[in-house]
Amino acid sequence: MNLSTSAFIILTLLPVSYRATMGTSGKHPFLTAPSFIPKPLNPHLQYYNSSPYLFSLRSLFCSLSSHPAPSQPSHSPSTNNYNHLIQSLCKQGNLRQALKLIPQEPNPTQRTYEFLILACTRQNARSYAPAIVRHLIDDGFDHDPFLSTKLIDMYSNFSSIDDARHVFDRTPEKTIFVWNAFLKALLLADEVEEALSLFRDIGRSGVSSDSFSYSYALKACLASCLPESVVFNRVREIHGHAIRAGYDSRIHVATTLVDCYGKIGGVICSRKVFDEMPHRNVVSWSAMIACYAKNGRHFDALEIFRGMMLRNPEIVPNSVTMVSVLQACAGLAAMGQGKLLHCYVLRRGIDSTVSVVNALISMYIKCGNLDAGRRIFDSRMSKDVVTWNSMISGCGVHGFGNEAIQVFEEMIREGITPSSITFVSVLGACSHAGLVEEGRRLLESMEKEHNLIPESEHYACMVDLLGRAGRLDEAAKIIEGMEFEPGPTVWGSLLGACRIHGSIELAEKASSHLFELEPKNAGNYVLLADIYAEAKMWEEVNRVRKLLEERELQKLPGCSWIEVKKKLYSFVSVDGLNPQTEEVHAMLAELVKEVKGMGYMPDTRVVLYDLDPDEKEKIVMGHSEKLALAFGLIRSGKGEVIRITKNLRLCEDCHSLTKFISKFTKREILVRDVNRFHHFRDGACSCLDYW
Numbered sequence: 001m002n003l004s005t006s007a008f009i010i011l012t013l014l015p016v017s018y019r020a021t022m023g024t025s026g027k028h029p030f031l032t033a034p035s036f037i038p039k040p041l042n043p044h045l046q047y048y049n050s051s052p053y054l055f056s057l058r059s060l061f062c063s064l065s066s067h068p069a070p071s072q073p074s075h076s077p078s079t080n081n082y083n084h085l086i087q088s089l090c091k092q093g094n095l096r097q098a099l100k101l102i103p104q105e106p107n108p109t110q111r112t113y114e115f116l117i118l119a120c121t122r123q124n125a126r127s128y129a130p131a132i133v134r135h136l137i138d139d140g141f142d143h144d145p146f147l148s149t150k151l152i153d154m155y156s157n158f159s160s161i162d163d164a165r166h167v168f169d170r171t172p173e174k175t176i177f178v179w180n181a182f183l184k185a186l187l188l189a190d191e192v193e194e195a196l197s198l199f200r201d202i203g204r205s206g207v208s209s210d211s212f213s214y215s216y217a218l219k220a221c222l223a224s225c226l227p228e229s230v231v232f233n234r235v236r237e238i239h240g241h242a243i244r245a246g247y248d249s250r251i252h253v254a255t256t257l258v259d260c261y262g263k264i265g266g267v268i269c270s271r272k273v274f275d276e277m278p279h280r281n282v283v284s285w286s287a288m289i290a291c292y293a294k295n296g297r298h299f300d301a302l303e304i305f306r307g308m309m310l311r312n313p314e315i316v317p318n319s320v321t322m323v324s325v326l327q328a329c330a331g332l333a334a335m336g337q338g339k340l341l342h343c344y345v346l347r348r349g350i351d352s353t354v355s356v357v358n359a360l361i362s363m364y365i366k367c368g369n370l371d372a373g374r375r376i377f378d379s380r381m382s383k384d385v386v387t388w389n390s391m392i393s394g395c396g397v398h399g400f401g402n403e404a405i406q407v408f409e410e411m412i413r414e415g416i417t418p419s420s421i422t423f424v425s426v427l428g429a430c431s432h433a434g435l436v437e438e439g440r441r442l443l444e445s446m447e448k449e450h451n452l453i454p455e456s457e458h459y460a461c462m463v464d465l466l467g468r469a470g471r472l473d474e475a476a477k478i479i480e481g482m483e484f485e486p487g488p489t490v491w492g493s494l495l496g497a498c499r500i501h502g503s504i505e506l507a508e509k510a511s512s513h514l515f516e517l518e519p520k521n522a523g524n525y526v527l528l529a530d531i532y533a534e535a536k537m538w539e540e541v542n543r544v545r546k547l548l549e550e551r552e553l554q555k556l557p558g559c560s561w562i563e564v565k566k567k568l569y570s571f572v573s574v575d576g577l578n579p580q581t582e583e584v585h586a587m588l589a590e591l592v593k594e595v596k597g598m599g600y601m602p603d604t605r606v607v608l609y610d611l612d613p614d615e616k617e618k619i620v621m622g623h624s625e626k627l628a629l630a631f632g633l634i635r636s637g638k639g640e641v642i643r644i645t646k647n648l649r650l651c652e653d654c655h656s657l658t659k660f661i662s663k664f665t666k667r668e669i670l671v672r673d674v675n676r677f678h679h680f681r682d683g684a685c686s687c688l689d690y691w
């Protein structure tokens with residue numbers, strides 16, 4: 001296993017909770033990788049390897065294996081030679097022969113045992129472990145703290161946490177390295193609570209924690225399945241300890257803190273730690289960028305990346321940095337910036353890292369350029385399941401359901417095992433294209449052909465698929481037939497379908513579950529209010545709005561982005577601050593006047609107030625995507641495709657107006673809303689009004 005520095009850094013940033021995806025060994029590569037990184041050969045061994053001496057050692061060894069004990073002391077190699085020979089055999093992976101030689105060596109050294117344990121770990125040769133430990137005890141090394149750390153690592157690698165614990169308990173003089181090795185082992189074994197209690201024991205034992213102890217304890221906090229608020233408090237507590245011990249400014253403790261706070265939504269804390277760091281390396285910068293990208297603060301992610309590039313020429317972004325920055329571009333649909341980053345990735349030669357390739361594919365697809373994503377996908381020989389999933393969901397969000405199924409089938413033919421996410425992607429694609437029967441078949445195949453039990457997410461896709469197709473009763477039946485409690489995504493899909501097809505009874509049923517499962521999700525209240533408003537049930541609308549106020553929830557403000565000449569502009573609904581607003585509103589009013597003559601009628605059903613039609617029209621005209629569209633028409637070059645991103649679902653009125661405007665201005669307009677892409681051309685949309 002040859003890990004390049006950048007690949008190693010990627011691994012260090014992966015959260016412990018992702019362990020399940022890291023291969024069959026169940027090991028977290030950050031914690032196990034270092035022992036696998038080939039060390040430069042010992043100069044002596046290199047010499048042996050290239051010299052006739054190796055030959056003589058080998059012939060000696062052959063004679064030994066047929067005659068276990070040298071009969072003539074005069075022919076016996078010196079002690080030093082046996083130790084060297086055992087070490088050399090370990091290096092070559094010949095553990096069996098190395099072990100046979102151990103009884104011949106009267107004074108095996110600590111280094112010889114280190115080699116044996118490392119070889120055993122590297123080869124995952126657990127059957128040799130008891131013999132090694134027996135010899136080690138016989139030779140009096142069982143109290144050696146250095147070898148204890150190696151043994152703990154080895155047992156941890158074998159997923160034998162009880163054996164690791166036994167070694168730890170048996171070591172009388174526990175150095176900080178022994179504590180840290182066991183702390184790391186507990187973390188890998190998902191024994192999170194024990195890890196945290198061990199961390200507290202370090203302090204009580206009189207040994208001083210080092211920066212690694214803090215890093216492991218922080219990772220243990222993240223790995224627990226406790227509510228985010230509890231995790232947050234624990235991280236803060238350890239942060240406090242680190243400050244008191246003077247470790248908070250150590251580069252890797254501070255970087256782990258930035259990473260931890262980022263993963264639990266503590267963006268402000270993350271930034272504070274980052275700003276106070278006396279020194280930062282590329283991993284620290286990457287952690288801060290990832291924190292912003294993960295928490296949807298895409299503008300900030302790009303801004304901090306810019307800061308890193310402009311002010312810190314000595315810091316060179318690596319593949320991890322690029323993955324986060326590309327994610328931010330994808331989040332903003334900032335294709336101009338994304339293309340610049342693609343060029344940079346090519347120049348730096350990091351375009352062969354699979355995670356970067358996946359991020360590039362995803363960036364192009366989310367920026368609305370499915371073809372560019374497909375070209376990168378097709379050009380790659382090595383694809384992992386994430387690469388395939390990206391392509392499948394990419395075809396889906398662009399409305400190409402059949403193509404998504406084709407990619408899925410190609411993946412199966414290539415022998416790639418689909419993951420649970422693969423099915424979410426392909427079922428989602430069926431949903432966007434209304435492929436009901438294909439969806440049913442795929443859902444059934446999950447268990448029958450691929451040994452995967454459908455989860456809430458998959459049922460949610462199926463409910464969405466049936467619901468969008470107007471088959472609400474069948475969707476409700478799917479929910480009734482589920483063998484476990486439906487999660488919020490399932491009820492959310494049903495409520496969304498009720499919004500399209502207007503079923504009050506089912507909507508009330510779905511929302512009563514949702515208000516219980518996700519009491520703080522304002523979107524559900526808004527959806528129900530929408531459904532009531534559409535049925536002109538104003539009293540009910542008011543009741544839901546009151547609920548929203550009582551629970552101190554706020555409707556997420558609509559926000560749209562547009563990239564013009566590689567610069568990003570954002571619009572929130574009725575934005576008074578932008579100097580362009582006046583011009584934008586005038587342009588919009590003019591366009592509306594023109595398209596009304598072509599048959600456009602403002603659709604104000606989305607307005608949740610019982611107001612005059614004129615007032616309602618004013619409200620829908622302030623929607624952010626209309627402002628972004630007018631701005632795009634003013635600023636972009638003739639014939640350029642206009643690309644807009646919206647943080648919520650596109651409303652019926654914006655959808656209808658954009659269709660008319662695409663015809664009137666003869667422009668292609670691409671809008672990405674929270675669910676999918678809408679490609680407007682010549683008065684029609686690629687979603688066929690089905691979204």
Ligand SMILES: [Zn+2]
Nearest residue numbers: 623651653654
């Ligand atoms: Zn709208």
Ligand SMILES: [Zn+2]
Nearest residue numbers: 678685687689
């Ligand atoms: Zn559409």
